[in-house]
Amino acid sequence: MVYRQLETRQWQDLDEAHYLHPFTDHKALRSSHSRVAVRGEGVYVWDTEGDRIIDGLSGLGCVTIGYGRKELVEAATAQMTDLSFCQSFFNTSHPAAIRLAEKLVQITPEGLNHVFFQCSGSEANETAVRAIRRYWKLKGQPDKRMIIAREKAYHGSTQVAASLSGLPDMHEAGGDLPLDFITHVGTPYAYRNKPEGMSDEDFGELAASWLEDKILELGPENVAAFYAEPAQSAGGSICPPMTYWPAIQKICRKYDVLLAVDEVVMGFGRTGKWFGSFYYGIQPDFMQLGKGLTSGYLPLSACLMSDRVADVLIEDGGEWAHGYTYSGHPSCCAVALANIEVLQSEGIVERAEAELVPHFEAKLAEFVDHPLVGNVRSVGLMAGIELVANKATGEAFPFEQRVGNQCSVEALKLGLAFRDNGDTMALMPPLVMTIAEMDEMFAIARQAIDATAKKLGIM
Numbered sequence: 001m002v003y004r005q006l007e008t009r010q011w012q013d014l015d016e017a018h019y020l021h022p023f024t025d026h027k028a029l030r031s032s033h034s035r036v037a038v039r040g041e042g043v044y045v046w047d048t049e050g051d052r053i054i055d056g057l058s059g060l061g062c063v064t065i066g067y068g069r070k071e072l073v074e075a076a077t078a079q080m081t082d083l084s085f086c087q088s089f090f091n092t093s094h095p096a097a098i099r100l101a102e103k104l105v106q107i108t109p110e111g112l113n114h115v116f117f118q119c120s121g122s123e124a125n126e127t128a129v130r131a132i133r134r135y136w137k138l139k140g141q142p143d144k145r146m147i148i149a150r151e152k153a154y155h156g157s158t159q160v161a162a163s164l165s166g167l168p169d170m171h172e173a174g175g176d177l178p179l180d181f182i183t184h185v186g187t188p189y190a191y192r193n194k195p196e197g198m199s200d201e202d203f204g205e206l207a208a209s210w211l212e213d214k215i216l217e218l219g220p221e222n223v224a225a226f227y228a229e230p231a232q233s234a235g236g237s238i239c240p241p242m243t244y245w246p247a248i249q250k251i252c253r254k255y256d257v258l259l260a261v262d263e264v265v266m267g268f269g270r271t272g273k274w275f276g277s278f279y280y281g282i283q284p285d286f287m288q289l290g291k292g293l294t295s296g297y298l299p300l301s302a303c304l305m306s307d308r309v310a311d312v313l314i315e316d317g318g319e320w321a322h323g324y325t326y327s328g329h330p331s332c333c334a335v336a337l338a339n340i341e342v343l344q345s346e347g348i349v350e351r352a353e354a355e356l357v358p359h360f361e362a363k364l365a366e367f368v369d370h371p372l373v374g375n376v377r378s379v380g381l382m383a384g385i386e387l388v389a390n391k392a393t394g395e396a397f398p399f400e401q402r403v404g405n406q407c408s409v410e411a412l413k414l415g416l417a418f419r420d421n422g423d424t425m426a427l428m429p430p431l432v433m434t435i436a437e438m439d440e441m442f443a444i445a446r447q448a449i450d451a452t453a454k455k456l457g458i459m
C-alpha cells in the first residue's frame with residue numbers, strides 16, 4: 001500500500017514539517033513524534049511499525065461500530081457512484097438527506113421534528129446558537145440573547161463553540177472569548193464541587209440551582225437558552241446525579257429558557273441508551289449529533305430542532321441566511337443511514353447496555369483502591385479515572401506536571417489509546433468490543449497507571 005513506501009521516521013519527518021495537528025504542541029511533537037496509523041479493524045488500529053493498539057477511545061468518541069465495516073464502505077461507494085455531490089441551497093434535495101432526516105426524527109425524543117445538517121459537532125453548535133438567537137428575535141424578544149453554558153463543557157473549536165465551552169485555554173486560544181452573549185455556571189462535578197456530607201441526590205438539585213441563580217442574576221427576560229452535554233466528556237467524564245436533569249428541565253420551563261443538549265458524544269449509545277436524553281429523561285428544544293452518527297466513517301453532524309422553534313423559523317422567518325456547502329452531503333448521509341442500520345439490525349446499543357456496561361463498571365471498580373486514583377466515575381461506556389497527588393485529601397497534581405499525559409504516553413507504549421483530560425484518564429470504547437477485548441483494555445490501563453505511579457514514587 002502507498003503508505004508502506006516510507007519508513008516510519010520519514011513519515012514523522014514529513015508530518016512535523018507540514019501537518020498542523022489539532023490541540024497539539026508542535027514543538028514538543030518534534031521530540032515525541034507522531035505514531036502513524038495505517039489500518040483499523042474492529043477495535044484495533046495498527047501503525048507503520050506493525051504495532052497493534054486497542055482503541056479505548058473509539059477514535060475520538062466516534063467509532064461506535066468499530067473499524068472496517070464493509071456496509072458503510074459500500075454505502076459510500078454506491079452513493080458516490082450515483083450522485084457524488086448535491087447542494088441543498090436552491091430548491092434542491094436528494095434521497096439520502098431526506099431519508100436520514102426522517103430516520104433521526106424517528107429515533108430521537110418526540111417533538112424534535114426538524115434537522116439541519118453540517119459536517120462537525122462544532123458547526124452543529126453554531127447552527128443551534130444562530131437558530132436560538134433568531135428564534136427570540138422573531139418572537140419579538142430580542143433581549144433574550146444570553147446563553148448559559150457550563151464550566152468544563154466542551155462544545156467544539158469554532159468561535160461560538162469555543163465560547164460555549166467552559167475551558168479557559170479554549171477561550172485563550174480564540175482571543176476575546178467567550179463572546180459577550182455566552183456565560184457559564186458550575187457543573188455537577190461531584191468529586192470536586194459537592195459539599196462534604198451531601199448526598200448525590202441533593203447535589204444534583206444544588207448544581208441545577210446554580211442555573212436558576214444565574215437566570216435570576218441576568219434577568220429571565222434576557223436569557224435565551226441553557227446549553228449542555230447530558231454528561232460531559234472532554235471536561236473530565238463528568239456524570240451528573242439523576243436528580244440534576246429533571247431539575248434543570250423544570251427551571252428552563254419556569255423561565256421560558258430554551259434547552260439545547262449537545263449529544264455529539266453521548267448520542268448513538270454511549271450511555272447505554274440511544275441518546276443521553278433518554279438516559280437522563282431530557283426533553284430538549286435542540287439536540288446536536290455528530291461523531292457516532294456515522295461512526296466516524298465520514299464527517300457529518302445534525303442539529304435537531306423542536307416544532308416550537310422550527311415553526312417560528314419557518315412561518316415567520318423567510319429565508320434563513322445560514323448553511324454550508326456540505327450541508328447534507330449525500331455520501332455522509334448514506335453512510336449515516338448504513339451506520340444506523342447496522343446499530344439497529346445488530347442490536348448493538350441494547351447489547352452494550354445489557355452485557356458490556358455491567359462488565360465495564362465491574363472492571364472500573366477495581367481501580368478505586370489504586371493509590372494514584374482519587375475518583376472513578378462512569379455513565380454507560382464512558383469512564384473517568386481521576387489521578388491525584390493525595391488520595392486521602394483529593395489534592396490534585398500541579399498542572400505543569402502533566403501526570404495524565406504521562407499516563408496516556410505509557411498506555412500508548414503498551415498498546416492502548418487512553419486519553420488524558422487533565423489528570424482524568426478517559427475510556428470510551430467502541431460499543432462492539434467483546435468482553436475479552438475489554439479485559440485486555442483494562443489490563444493495559446492498569447499497567448499504565450501502575451507505571452505512572454511508580455515513576456512518581458507513589459507505588
Ligand SMILES: Cc1ncc(COP(=O)(O)O)c(C=O)c1O
Nearest residue numbers: 120121122154155156229264265
Ligand atoms: C460534546 C461535544 N460537542 C461538540 C464537539 C465538537 O465536535 P467536532 O470536533 O466534530 O467539531 C465535541 C468534540 O469532541 C464534543 O465532545
